[in-house]
Amino acid sequence: MRKLARYALEATAPEASVNGFLQEARQTVEAWLEAKGDWEPAVAGSPPSSLRLKDGQIAVVSRSEVRSEQGEALFWTLEQPVGFGDFRTVLGIAARGDHCALFCELEAGVPSGVVRPAPFEAHCPKVLPQLLALLPEWHVNGDRVVLNCQTFEQEDDIDHVIQIVQSPDRRLPVVVISRSPDFSLPAHLAPDLARNLCGLARVIEIDESVSWGLTFHLGKQMSCYNGGVRIFWPFCGRYQNPYHHPLWIHSRILQLDENLGTAVKARIFYASTLALQRPECFEQIVAGAAAERLEEARQKHDPSEWVQALEEENTRLSVENRDLREECRWLQTEAENWKAISDCSSIPEEEGRHPKPAKSEAPPRSIQDAVDRAIERFADLLVFGRDVGKGVAELNPTAGPPDKIFRYLKALSDLAQAKRKGRLGTTDVNWLNSRAVACSQESDTVMNDPSKVQRRTWHNGEGKQVFSMHLKPTEATHPDKCVRIYFAWDDKRKMIVIGSVGRHPD
Secondary structure (H helix, E strand, O other): OEEEEEEEEEEEOOHHHHHHHHHHHHHHHHHHHHOOEEEOOOOOOOOOOEEEEOOOOEEEEEEEEEEEOOEEEEEEEEEEEOOOOEEEEEEEEEEEOOEEEEEEEEEEEOOOOOOOOOOOOOOOOOHHHHHHOOOOOOEEOOEEOOOOOEEEOOHHHHHHHHHHHHOOOOOOOEEEEEOEOOEOOOOOHHHHHHHHOOOOOEEEEEOHHHHHHHHHHHOHHHOOOOOOEEEEOOOOOOOOOHHHOOEEOHHHHHHOOOOHHHHHHHHHHHHHHHHOOOOHHHHHHHHHHHHHHHHHHHHOOOHHHHHHHHHHHHHHHHHHHHHHHHHHHHHHHHHHHHHHHHHHOOOOHHHOOOOOOOOOOOOOOOHHHHHHHHHHHOOOOEEEOOOHHHHHHOOOOOOOOHHHHHHHHHHHHHHHHHHHHOOOOOOHHHHHHOOOOOEEEOOHHHHOOHHHHHHOEEEOOOOEEEOOEEEOOOOOOOHHHOEEEEEEEEOOOOEEEEEEEEEOOO
16 A cells, blocks of 8 residues: 555653553544444454444454553554545554653555556544643654644744754754735645644744744745745755755745645655654564563463464564565655656756756846746756845846856856866866856955955855856946856855856956
8 A cells, every 4th residue: 555644753751641641542542433433333342343434434443452561552453445445544552661652654555456546635633633632742753743833923033943944953844834915825724734744744834024034044045935835854964955845935836736735745744654664662562572472371381372372473473574575665666766756857967967948938037037047947056145136136137138147057057067077177267168158267466355355255055255256247337237156166065156146346
């Protein structure tokens, strides 16, 4: 079956609270099942396993319970028919000393041998937030889980939001929803996402003042504002590629074929199936119970009892082995799919790494349009510093002209790609000039003048830097039409950093 989502959470509490949690959790899950329909008559002495749903179809419920010196674990599996096939919910709750764990997996599939897609929109089971509410604090790999949507509407909140997004200890994504008077998002979006993503992401709403603060600290490319919605995955390293963190701006939201909440949820649900695993305490409890059963049978000196215990353990391991093989096959398929996608998007440039714009695509209408296209297409090769926008705003929109500005920016992406492969055999300036891209480096006279150095100091995506190399798309005499593109190679990031697209500094 196709895995749709996976939840894996842990909590620590006094042992008395843990024991009470198990009992309350059992009652909560059973109440959740009963709310789905009516139980069919069961065999005397055993709990009911067939549930007639409200639409008249039959769902099958299986339960198991494992106790050992390691702790106690409860398991439920609910299999219910849906339009195309079956939908399965696997739920596990464990307690070991002062430690609690919760695991939930959602799966869907079509009958074996039937070749057809299995379209299904999964939702967080209603029982999951109820279970999480039984203990005060849960975490995922040390990252504290926040169950409800948080709203930040004051300038004083900006530092807190920045800390949330940039925390190096964060293990869960943060979904940022920016509110704007110019574009109205559905009022139910934030609470719906918080409910569906409980235990998988932190959902926060910010107003315009906080959006501006986010833009100031992270840069426009990494921000979220004007009615946009963004997923900030946990940060890896100092530099973040903006295009690794999905953003839905208002124009894109209007063009969506699906519900916005569904699009956001689907990204995070899928990531959870690859990143989260069942907490170790489940295996420790199950393995401990099996070892105790074998030891008990051995001490009785009864061969039949010993054989029966071995057969039971063999059956358990066979089932576990089958499940692991199925998991491996699924992961292998997913890995092959991702490799195919990656191969298609990482072909060398001469083979089409950055495809030329389609003939039907109009050339950039302004310098801002040219810069925006370059940001979108060359995000893995070029870094645009925070001062670029200010420089563009000071230029005549048609200076360059814009299509030439885009061609020069593309040449810088080509240079970055060439430098990643090894030595150029010449200087960066000569390499660009040989490709009909006018490039110069400031003279020693300029670089020894403190006032001129100050005018050539811009943000590089991480901090301030002095830039010397620059492209010269045009030599117009009017200041707002004389365009200069200042850049530098960042050997640590293996990217070209663009400090300014603006007027001649002098």
